[in-house]
Amino acid sequence: xxxxxxxxxxxxxxxxxxxxxxxxxxxxxxxxxxxxxxxxxxxxxxxxxxxxxxxxxxxxxxxxxxxxxxxxxxxxxxxxxxxxxxxxxxxxxxxxxxxxxxxxxxxxxxxxxxxxxxxxxxxxxxxxxxxxxxxxxxxxxxxxxxxxxxxxxxxxxxxxxxxxxxxxxxxxxxxxxxxxxxxxxxxxxxxxxxxxxxxxxxxxxxxxxxxxxxxxxxxxxxxxxxxxxxxxxxxxxxxxxxxxxxxxxxxxxxxxxxxxxxxxxxxxxxxxxxxxxxxxxxxxxxxxxxxxxxxxxxxxxxxxxxxxxxxxxxxxxxxxxxxxxxxxxxxxxxxxxxxxxxxxxxxxxxxxxxxxxxxxxxx
Amino acid sequence: xxxxxxxxxxxxxxxxxxxxxxxxxxxxxxxxxxxxxxxxxxxxxxxxxxxxxxxxxxxxxxxxxxxxxxxxxxxxxxxxxxxxxxxxxxxxxxxxxxxxxxxxxxxxxxxxxxxxxxxxxxxxxxxxxxxxxxxxxxxxxxxxxxxxxxxxxxxxxxxxxxxxxxxxxxxxxxxxxxxxxxxxxxxxxxxxxxxxxxxxxxxxxxxxxxxxxxxxxxxxxxxxxxxxxxxxxxxxxxxxxxxxxxxxxxxxxxxxxxxxxxxxxxxxxxxxxxxxxxxxxxxxxxxxxxxxxxxxxxxxxxxxxx
Ligand SMILES: Nc1ncnc2c1ncn2[C@@H]1O[C@H](COP(=O)(O)OP(=O)(O)O)[C@@H](O)[C@H]1O
Ligand SMILES: [Mg+2]
Numbered sequence: 001x002x003x004x005x006x007x008x009x010x011x012x013x014x015x016x017x018x019x020x021x022x023x024x025x026x027x028x029x030x031x032x033x034x035x036x037x038x039x040x041x042x043x044x045x046x047x048x049x050x051x052x053x054x055x056x057x058x059x060x061x062x063x064x065x066x067x068x069x070x071x072x073x074x075x076x077x078x079x080x081x082x083x084x085x086x087x088x089x090x091x092x093x094x095x096x097x098x099x100x101x102x103x104x105x106x107x108x109x110x111x112x113x114x115x116x117x118x119x120x121x122x123x124x125x126x127x128x129x130x131x132x133x134x135x136x137x138x139x140x141x142x143x144x145x146x147x148x149x150x151x152x153x154x155x156x157x158x159x160x161x162x163x164x165x166x167x168x169x170x171x172x173x174x175x176x177x178x179x180x181x182x183x184x185x186x187x188x189x190x191x192x193x194x195x196x197x198x199x200x201x202x203x204x205x206x207x208x209x210x211x212x213x214x215x216x217x218x219x220x221x222x223x224x225x226x227x228x229x230x231x232x233x234x235x236x237x238x239x240x241x242x243x244x245x246x247x248x249x250x251x252x253x254x255x256x257x258x259x260x261x262x263x264x265x266x267x268x269x270x271x272x273x274x275x276x277x278x279x280x281x282x283x284x285x286x287x288x289x290x291x292x293x294x295x296x297x298x299x300x301x302x303x304x305x306x307x308x309x310x311x312x313x314x315x316x317x318x319x320x321x322x323x324x325x326x327x328x329x330x331x332x333x334x335x336x337x338x339x340x341x342x343x344x345x346x347x348x349x350x351x352x353x354x355x356x357x358x359x360x361x362x363x
Numbered sequence: 364x365x366x367x368x369x370x371x372x373x374x375x376x377x378x379x380x381x382x383x384x385x386x387x388x389x390x391x392x393x394x395x396x397x398x399x400x401x402x403x404x405x406x407x408x409x410x411x412x413x414x415x416x417x418x419x420x421x422x423x424x425x426x427x428x429x430x431x432x433x434x435x436x437x438x439x440x441x442x443x444x445x446x447x448x449x450x451x452x453x454x455x456x457x458x459x460x461x462x463x464x465x466x467x468x469x470x471x472x473x474x475x476x477x478x479x480x481x482x483x484x485x486x487x488x489x490x491x492x493x494x495x496x497x498x499x500x501x502x503x504x505x506x507x508x509x510x511x512x513x514x515x516x517x518x519x520x521x522x523x524x525x526x527x528x529x530x531x532x533x534x535x536x537x538x539x540x541x542x543x544x545x546x547x548x549x550x551x552x553x554x555x556x557x558x559x560x561x562x563x564x565x566x567x568x569x570x571x572x573x574x575x576x577x578x579x580x581x582x583x584x585x586x587x588x589x590x591x592x593x594x595x596x597x598x599x600x601x602x603x604x605x606x607x608x609x610x611x612x613x614x615x616x617x618x619x620x621x622x623x624x625x626x627x628x629x630x631x632x633x634x635x636x637x638x639x640x641x642x643x644x645x646x647x648x649x650x651x652x653x654x655x656x657x658x659x660x661x662x663x664x665x666x667x668x669x
Contacts, residue, residue, distance in 0.1 A: 010465035018453035021489070199449035203415050204505075207438045208466040361415045361434075 003217075007210050012218040019222070028188075033180050033230040034237055037172065040298060041242045044168045054134050055093060055101040057083040062109025064145075068120075071141045072102070077133055089123070090161060099125040099161040099243075100134045112145075112153055120154065123161040130243055169242040171300045173234055174324035179297040180230035181259030182288065182317050185223040186267045190284035192219075193271025193358075206360030213355055216268060223260035231256055251327030251336050258340065259320045262347040266316075268354040291317040296325070319343050364427065366391045366513050366544040367412060371421035374407050381407045383568030384421065389546060389561075391512075394539050396555040397548040399565035400658055405548035406446050408565075409517050412546070413443050425513060439467070442506030446517040446548075448499060452491040456482055456501045459490065463508040471508055480504045480534050496527025503534050513544040520554060532558060552651050562650070564657055571657045576650050583657065584648025587620040589629055597638040605632050620645070 019025030056072070058065050073080050083092050083101065093101050101123040111118035122138050124131025135158065142154045196202045205215065231252070238244035270287055274280040294308060295301070295317035301309055312318045323339030326332040367389040374382040382404045389395040397405045410416040412425055414434030423430060428437045450459060457473045464471040477483045482500040485493055493501065499519055506514055516535065520528040535558055538545050549555055555562045556576055563573040572583050591597070598611035601618065607629055608619040618629045626645065633640060 004468075006468070007466050010462050014451065014454055014458065014462045017458070018451055021453040200445045200447070201449065201451065203445055204443075204448075204450070206415065206434075207413065207441075207443050208463065209435070209439065209468070210466050 003211070003213060004209075008214040008218050008221075011210060011215055012221055015218060015222055016225075019226075028184050029226045029229060030233070033176070033234050036176055036179070037234045037237045038241070040172055040176070041169055041238065044172070053081055053098060053100070054078045055081050055083040055089075055098060057085060057087075057089050057092075057101065057103045059085055059106040060104050060108035064109040064112045065104045068104065068108075068141065068145065071144070072137065075137050075141075077137060090159075093123060093161050099123065100131055101161065102134070102138060115153055118154055119157045121157050121159055123159045125161060125243065125245065167242075167244070169238055169244040170246075170329050171296070171325065172298070173238040173244050173246060174328050175295075175297040175299075175321055176234050177227070177231045177256075177324055178259065178295065178317055178321035179292065180234070181223075181227045181256070181320060182263050182291055182295075182297075184226055184230075185219070185260050185263040186270075186284060186288050188223075189219060189264055189267030190271045190280050193268060194274075194277030194280045198277060202360045212358050212360065216264065216351070216355060216358070219268075220261050220264045223264050224257050227260045228256050246328050247331055249327055249331070251333060251340075252324065254340050255320055255324045255327070255343070258343045258347055262316060262320075262343060262350060265347060265351040265354045268358055269350055272354065272358045291315045294318075296321040300325075316343065316346055364391070365389060366393070366426060367395070367546060368424045369408075369412070369421070370423075372408065372411065372418055372423055373420040374404075374411060374416070375419055380568050382411070382418075385563075385565070385568070385570045386421075387563055387570065387573060389544060391544050392539070392542050393560045394535070394545040394547065394558055396559035396562045397546070397565050398550070398552065398555040398559075398562050398654070399548075400550055403550075403565040404568040405550075405565055406517055409515055409546065409548055410445075413441065413515050414438065415445075439509055440512050442509065442511035442514040444499070444502035444506050444516050444519060446521070448502035450490050450498070450501065450505075453489050455487045455489060456493070456497075456504065457486040459501060460504055460508060463505050467509045469509060476504050476507065479507070479537070481530055494527070496523045496530060499523065499527070499531055500534065503531070507538075511543065513546065514538055516545065516547045518548055518550070520549070520551065528554075552654055556650050564654060566658045572653065579653055580648055580650060583653045587626075587645055587647055588652070589618040589620055589626060589643065589645045591616050591618075591633065591640050591644075592642040593633075593638055593640040597633065597636055597640060600636040600638060601629070601632055604636075605629070607632070616640075 019029065056069055058069060069080065072078065083089060089101060089103055093099060103121040103123070105118060105120070108118055120138065120142065122135050124135055135156070139156050142156055146154055235244070235246050239246060266287065267284070270283050271280045274283050290311070294304070294312050295315045296312065297317070301312045301318060301322070304312065319339040319342050323336045323343065326336040326339065365388040369388065370386045372382055372385050373380070385408065387395075397408060399405050407416065411418050411423055412430055414430035414437055417431045425437060426440055430437055454462065456477055460471060460473040460476050464473070474483060474486065477486045480500045480503045482497060482504060485497045488497075490498065490501065502519075519535070520531050523531065532554070535545060535547065547554075547558060561573065561575055562579060563570045564579070565571070572579050574582065592614065593616045595611055595613055598609060598616045601607055601609045601616070605628055607625060608621070610617045610619070618625070620626050620629070
C-alpha cells in the first residue's frame with residue numbers, strides 16, 4: 001500500500017473539478033473571502049471611500065509655496081492638514097497613523113523665483129493606492145508650476161513612510177486568512193465525511209487501491225490552494241481598498257500550508273469519531289465556532305478581556321493567526337518560529353490520528 | 364475451484380442475527396442470485412464477501428482469499444456495485460471511468476467501456492443529472508474497470524423503471540457471456556428467474572431453498588395446482604365436503620393436487636357446489652409460489668411484484 005502520487009493526483013483532480021463545478025465551491029473559494037474583507041474592512045476602518053487626508057509641512061511660507069498649497073487644496077481628491085514646521089515629519093505621520101504627506105522645503109519661493117532647482121518630497125506607502133493618488137496629484141501641480149515659470153525647476157522626490165502604529169485593517173487581513181484556512185476545510189470536510197459515509201462513497205473508494213493517506217493528502221493540497229487564493233484576494237482588497245500594510249515573505253507560505261494541513265486533518269478526525277452525520281455537524285460546530293471568533297480573526301486577541309485571551313491561547317487557530325500577524329506585519333520571525341513549530345506539531349499528530357481513526361469500512 | 368465459498372456464516376448487529384449460519388458455493392462463470400425480502404440479510408452477506416464487513420462466525424472465501432483480511436489484494440480482482448449506488452455529484456461518466464482507471468493503474472478506453480454498459484449517450488452528463496438507470500450503469504462500468512473475475516451486484520435494479528431494468532439485465536447477461544462470475548442479490552423474483560443459473564432464497568438470515576429454478580420448483584413446490592376464479596363460498600364448500608388441500612383469497616380458490624384423483628374430485632366438487640366459477644386452470648408451482656410459501660406474503664409486499 002505504498003503512497004502513489006498518480007492516485008493522489010487523480011483524486012485531487014476529480015475533487016477540484018467538483019469544487020469548480022459546484023456553486024458553493026465557487027462561492028466559498030472566490031466570493032466569500034472578498035465579501036468578508038470588504039464587510040469587516042468597511043465596518044471597522046470607518047469609511048475609507050472619502051478623500052484621503054494628506055499632511056503638508058510647509059517649511060518655506062513664501063508666496064510661491066502658499067500658492068502651491070492652495071493649488072493642492074483645490075483638488076477634491078485630498079484633504080490637506082498642515083503639519084507644524086518644527087517636527088520630524090516622518091514621526092509625525094506615523095503618530096497620526098498616516099503614511100501620506102508632502103514636505104515643501106525651506107527656500108522654496110526664493111529658489112523658484114531665481115530658477116534654482118528645488119524638490120518637494122512626497123511621503124507615501126508604495127503599496128497603497130492613496131499614496132499613488134497623492135503622488136500623481138503633486139506631480140501634476142508641479143508640472144503646471146513649471147510650465148508657468150521656468151521649466152524644470154521643481155522636482156518631486158519620493159520617500160517611503162512606514163507607519164509604526166498599525167491600523168485595524170492590518171490585523172484584519174491575517175485574521176481573515178486564518179478564518180478562511182479554518183472554515184473552508186472544516187465545514188467542507190466534516191460535511192464530506194458524513195455524506196460520503198451515508199452514500200457509501202467511502203465503501204466504494206475502499207474497493208479501489210486508493211489509500212486513506214492519498215485521499216486525505218489530496219484534500220489538504222486542494223485547501224492549501226484555496227486558502228492561498230483567499231490570501232491573494234484578501235490581500236489585494238486589503239491593500240488597494242483599505243491601505244493595509246502587508247510584507248510578503250516566505251513565512252506567510254508556511255502558514256498557508258500548515259493551516260489547511262491542520263484543519264483538513266481536524267475536520268476528518270471530527271467526521272470520523274462522530275457516528276452520525278448529525279453528530280459530526282454538532283461536534284464540527286463546537287470545534288469551529290469558538291475558534292472562529294476567539295482566535296483573533298476579527299479582532300486582535302490583545303484587545304480582548306483577559307479570560308478570553310486565556311481561551312484563545314488554547315485554540316490552534318490563534319497560533320496560525322498570531323504567526324501570520326508576526327510575519328506579515330511585524331516581520332518578527334522569532335515569534336513566528338514558535339507558532340510554526342507548534343502548529344506543525346499539532347498538525348502531524350492530528351493527521352496521524354485522522355488516518356488512524358478514519359475507516360472506509362465497518363466491522 | 365469455486366469462485367465463492369461460504370460455510371456456516373453468521374453476523375449479528377447487537378442482538379439481531381442478520382445472517383444466521385448460511386452455506387453455499389458459487390462456481391466460476393456462474394450467475395448466482397440471493398433472493399429474499401428486505402431485511403433478509405442479503406446486503407450483509409454480500410458485503411462480507413466484498414470485504415466491506417467482518418463476519419462473526421463461519422468461513423468465507425472469494426477467489427481463495429479471505430475478503431476481510433486480504434481485501435486490498437482481493438479488490439483488484441473483483442467488481443462491486445453497492446446497494447443504491449451513488450457517486451460524486453460532478454464527474455461525468457467518462458471522467459469517472461478515467462478516474463477509476465488511474466486508481467487501478469490500468470489503461471481503459473472510457474468510450475468503449477461506456478458503450479459496453481450502454482451508457483455512451485450520457486457519457487458527458489454530470490453524475491447528479493443522470494437518471495437512476497444511467498447511474499446504475501455507470502456503477503457497472505466502474506466495477507468493470509479492473510477487468511474483475513467476480514462481480515457483486517447488490518439489488519442492481521431496485522427503483523428502476525422496467526425499461527431501465529431490462530437494460531441492466533442485458534449488461535448482466537454480457538458479463539456472464541464474458542465468463543465472469545456474478546453474484547446478484549435481488550428481491551425481484553423475475554430478476555432471479557431470468558438471470559440466475561442458481562438461486563438461493565434467503566429469509567431472516569437463513570437460506571430456505573437453493574438450486575436452479577427448476578430444482579427449487581420441484582423440490583419445494585407442491586406440484587400441480589388447480590386455480591379457479593370463485594368466491595369464498597366455493598372455498599367453504601370444498602373445505603366442508605372434501606379432504607382436498609385448499610386455499611383462497613376471496614377472488615380465486617387454489618386446490619393443491621397431490622395426485623390425478625385429486626383433480627377428478629376437485630372438478631366434481633366444484634360442479635356439485637353450485638357456486639359460480641370461471642377461468643379454471645391447472646398448472647405447476649412456479650418460483651413465485653415457492654417463494655411466497657417459504658417467505659410468506661407478509662415479508663415484503665413488493666417481493667412478488669412483476
Ligand atoms: N449496520 C447495521 N447495523 C444494525 N443493523 C443492521 C445494519 N445493517 C443491516 N442491519 C439489519 O440487519 C438486517 C439485514 O439487513 P440487510 O443485510 O441489509 O438485508 P437485505 O439486504 O436483505 O435487505 C436488517 O434487519 C437490517 O435492519
Ligand atoms: Mg440489501
